[in-house]
Amino acid sequence: MKQKYMLPLTGVFLLFLLAYAGVEGAGMQWFFGIVVPYAAVLAFLAGFVYRVMGWASSAVPFRIPTTCGQQKSLPWIKQNRIDNPDTTAGVFVRMVLEIFLFRSLFRNTKAAFNRNEKNKLTYSWEIFLWLGALAFHYSFLTVLLRHLRFFLNPVPACIKVVEYFDGIIQVGLPIVMLSGFLLLGAALFLLARRIFDEKVSYISLAADYFPLFLIIGIAVTGIFMRYFTKVDILGVKTFTMGLATFHPVIPEGVGGLFYAHIFMVSILFAYIPVSKLMHMGGIFLSPTRNMANNTRMKRHINPWNYDVDIHTYEQYEDHFRDKMIDAGLPVDKKE
Amino acid sequence: MSDELKPDELLDKVDHSPASGSWMDTTVQIRPGIFSYAAKPESLETLSAPNPRQWNPLDDDWKLPENWQEIIHNGIKERLEKFRTFKIFMDVCVRCGACADKCHFFLGTGDPLNMPVLRAELLRSVYRNDFTTAGKILSKIPGGEKLGGGRPMTVEVLKQWWYYFFQCTECRRCSVFCPYGIDTAEITIMGRELLNLLGLNIDWIATPVSNCYQTGNHLGIQPHAFKDMLDFFTEDIEEITGVNVEPQFNVKGADILFITPSGDVFADPGTYTCQGYMILFKYLKDKYDLNVTWSTYASEGGNFGFFTSHETMKRLNAKMYAEAKRLGVKWILGGECGHMWRVINQYMDTMNGPADFLEEPVNPITGTKFENAKSTKMVHITEFTADLIKHGKLELDKSRNSNRVMTFHDSCNPARGMGLLDEPRYCIQNVCDNFFEMPENTIREQTFCCGSGAGLNAGENIELRMAGALPRANAVKYVHDKFGVNTLGTICAIDRAALSTLCEYWVPEVEVYGVHELVGNALILPGEKKRETDLRMEPLPGMEDDDE
Numbered sequence A: 001m002k003q004k005y006m007l008p009l010t011g012v013f014l015l016f017l018l019a020y021a022g023v024e025g026a027g028m029q030w031f032f033g034i035v036v037p038y039a040a041v042l043a044f045l046a047g048f049v050y051r052v053m054g055w056a057s058s059a060v061p062f063r064i065p066t067t068c069g070q071q072k073s074l075p076w077i078k079q080n081r082i083d084n085p086d087t088t089a090g091v092f093v094r095m096v097l098e099i100f101l102f103r104s105l106f107r108n109t110k111a112a113f114n115r116n117e118k119n120k121l122t123y124s125w126e127i128f129l130w131l132g133a134l135a136f137h138y139s140f141l142t143v144l145l146r147h148l149r150f151f152l153n154p155v156p157a158c159i160k161v162v163e164y165f166d167g168i169i170q171v172g173l174p175i176v177m178l179s180g181f182l183l184l185g186a187a188l189f190l191l192a193r194r195i196f197d198e199k200v201s202y203i204s205l206a207a208d209y210f211p212l213f214l215i216i217g218i219a220v221t222g223i224f225m226r227y228f229t230k231v232d233i234l235g236v237k238t239f240t241m242g243l244a245t246f247h248p249v250i251p252e253g254v255g256g257l258f259y260a261h262i263f264m265v266s267i268l269f270a271y272i273p274v275s276k277l278m279h280m281g282g283i284f285l286s287p288t289r290n291m292a293n294n295t296r297m298k299r300h301i302n303p304w305n306y307d308v309d310i311h312t313y314e315q316y317e318d319h320f321r322d323k324m325i326d327a328g329l330p331v332d333k334k335e
Numbered sequence B: 001m002s003d004e005l006k007p008d009e010l011l012d013k014v015d016h017s018p019a020s021g022s023w024m025d026t027t028v029q030i031r032p033g034i035f036s037y038a039a040k041p042e043s044l045e046t047l048s049a050p051n052p053r054q055w056n057p058l059d060d061d062w063k064l065p066e067n068w069q070e071i072i073h074n075g076i077k078e079r080l081e082k083f084r085t086f087k088i089f090m091d092v093c094v095r096c097g098a099c100a101d102k103c104h105f106f107l108g109t110g111d112p113l114n115m116p117v118l119r120a121e122l123l124r125s126v127y128r129n130d131f132t133t134a135g136k137i138l139s140k141i142p143g144g145e146k147l148g149g150g151r152p153m154t155v156e157v158l159k160q161w162w163y164y165f166f167q168c169t170e171c172r173r174c175s176v177f178c179p180y181g182i183d184t185a186e187i188t189i190m191g192r193e194l195l196n197l198l199g200l201n202i203d204w205i206a207t208p209v210s211n212c213y214q215t216g217n218h219l220g221i222q223p224h225a226f227k228d229m230l231d232f233f234t235e236d237i238e239e240i241t242g243v244n245v246e247p248q249f250n251v252k253g254a255d256i257l258f259i260t261p262s263g264d265v266f267a268d269p270g271t272y273t274c275q276g277y278m279i280l281f282k283y284l285k286d287k288y289d290l291n292v293t294w295s296t297y298a299s300e301g302g303n304f305g306f307f308t309s310h311e312t313m314k315r316l317n318a319k320m321y322a323e324a325k326r327l328g329v330k331w332i333l334g335g336e337c338g339h340m341w342r343v344i345n346q347y348m349d350t351m352n353g354p355a356d357f358l359e360e361p362v363n364p365i366t367g368t369k370f371e372n373a374k375s376t377k378m379v380h381i382t383e384f385t386a387d388l389i390k391h392g393k394l395e396l397d398k399s400r401n402s403n404r405v406m407t408f409h410d411s412c413n414p415a416r417g418m419g420l421l422d423e424p425r426y427c428i429q430n431v432c433d434n435f436f437e438m439p440e441n442t443i444r445e446q447t448f449c450c451g452s453g454a455g456l457n458a459g460e461n462i463e464l465r466m467a468g469a470l471p472r473a474n475a476v477k478y479v480h481d482k483f484g485v486n487t488l489g490t491i492c493a494i495d496r497a498a499l500s501t502l503c504e505y506w507v508p509e510v511e512v513y514g515v516h517e518l519v520g521n522a523l524i525l526p527g528e529k530k531r532e533t534d535l536r537m538e539p540l541p542g543m544e545d546d547d548e
């Protein structure tokens, strides 16, 4: 059990040390700051496109949405247009709700069984996974958007808006950005679930802990630089603008912690296409959610449909003709 | 054997905490009471399925073809290209565990490998090892495959597949809760297809498939015997109502072809539902001159091919359109059945259509166009009956069902593969006064399986079935205790058999009724005599004294 998370934990720690020592000890800023990020972004883009194209190249032979409400039926029966859509518009709303609000996860229940004279199985609403996942994903998104300020000059207004709201609770200097802490907290919650919830722990693989530790590592190093070691922001911006404009430079006075941060982010990006983190692409293509339940109204075409042998009526009648005639059943051929 | 396991002993075993250790290191213990017998070679031969032979799951040697690993590998590869569902579902699971406690088999057996996510991981682990970049790299490092969760395909893994893919009723409940809509039923379908490439089916599926292919129905009932059975019902109904409801068979030029699962014709209490259809058709014939024909060739609505492979499903399903075309009917009406309707709703038109030789279905009595069936041209009987009732076309005497305190079991396939939820409820509420819903988390799209679907309704795996039935039974018991419910309504032929066993085991006070049995009881046939009994020959409410 334990080794399932000890290995990825050690792995992430080693990655951190590798970059930190590589910069502080061996002066390999160019490697961790320039080579690795470019390679990672390339791997991410190429890998992501490759995976999505791979899915898209598989056929969708049948229309098999999971229906979660009343179908379109007689005019006076109220259809659930979102959970059992028969139109593209309904599917669109269903997908938006899935992608932005994790609607299916919102339904989550927790089963419990009491062995007593009642022997009741009960199902209670289980909201925490939904809350945790939502907090995790939205803080991740916010952090990502905020980081765009390092790569864009001038900083677009929309990013300033994000920053404004993120820092709306003004405590201390530098202003505390909620998203970073929320990301860390939510990631720790998801991790705790994986370790302490018996069922989730049992189904988890080492590969499920790795991205969590990595993101925790990223969040911790980020928070450290912002609030404690106070990294040289101007130096960082020179560096990131260099990357963004393809004229990379290594600034003075930016230390190992920053390179460790960048390195872990690079690993995360490169890791996405070869892992379950591809779920961000897969959800868009999932046929049980993104198709309308209208197969009886509109014929769906299977691109690889092929003819099969069937037992025809003629064969059937040939086999049973005498018995059918005796029983008074109509037949096509009398003798 | 395990049928001696008492409900209490079964309940003692329920434990939802998985053992420690890794599931990947477990070896499969195939246990009597949990598994179904192997397919007989003769049944595989009918459809020229691969590797027919006598074998026993309890033996070490499953008599696999020499190159079985290659067959499986190529089988997976082919299906990844043919089914986007399969490929995406192999790739995107984050193991969040939302599906874990949604499966009735996990809730009833506590076996962690019955958590949908792990059922899928049985296949996914092999997929990761053999088909993903990460898996291929990791498998080169000693101990590396474990990190990525990959496993090479071994006989041990194959046995696990067999054991657990035949412990899934393809009910899709897990899929409702998954944030990505991962449908473990779909993975089970793929898993069973792969197993069938090696001749690893179970007999309770393979033999009905073979019978259905040759004789027209699962039980292998020949045409004259099929007719005999309905003649026998005709006599019973005449005794009860005084009206001769004689059905017609294989009639060319009828308005409508009616197809229902053969279980309705041959297994109690489905037989009473069948009598309900017959009474309805007689009523419509007399009142409105509607001509409905039965077919002995397409005498099976159910399709156990669906539990075997897509190809087998198509081969069996083809008869419906073929027969409708031969008889020259206007459209097809389908009886009460679960998986039959998933096949009709989501597969039939694609596989065997277009049905351009049929007309867009219109109810000739009410003029209602069944818009939702305009391409497939097949209408569900509760859609049809609900429409008739709504337009006041049926004369009903609800009081004949007044001793029935009803609840309704949504069958998995109509619920999650179609969305037929309110039509049967509307029918029930118009033929019976007392109706109570089971708790919210156990009905409609969240309904619990009977535990015997997808071909698992065998006698030898009764422990599995009764364990899987627990969540459904628990909810039935709840409304029985709370509202005095004594009748469980359903629109599925497998359910009529399976729920009866379930009730007998878990809630013996509750009986199982098809919706059209209730309709048959309530419907007032033109010229009928005063009925004293219901279709089960039990005294009607208020008639108990007249007995003896």
Ligand code: HEM
Pocket: A098, A099, A100, A102, A105, A133, A137, A140, A190, A191, A193, A208, A209, A211, A212, A277, A279, A280, A283, B094, B095, B096, B179, B180
């Ligand atoms: C679009 C960008 C997305 C990114 C970058 C992303 C990233 C991640 C990451 C890193 C995890 C790992 C957490 C863990 O291992 O526990 C995760 C888990 C998860 N994601 Fe996403 N995700 C994205 C989109 C989505 C969407 C659209 C959904 C909607 C349903 C979603 C639902 C989940 C869920 C339910 C988990 C499981 C939490 C757990 O593992 O306990 N994600 N995601």
Ligand code: SF4
Pocket: B092, B093, B094, B095, B096, B097, B098, B099, B100, B116, B117, B177, B178, B179, B180, B181, B182
């Ligand atoms: S709910 Fe979906 S993503 Fe979560 S473990 Fe189950 S199958 Fe995987």
Ligand code: SF4
Pocket: B102, B103, B104, B105, B114, B115, B116, B119, B167, B168, B169, B170, B171, B172, B173, B174, B175, B184, B185, B188
């Ligand atoms: S489809 Fe039904 S039986 Fe199969 S794993 Fe999912 S919940 Fe369980």
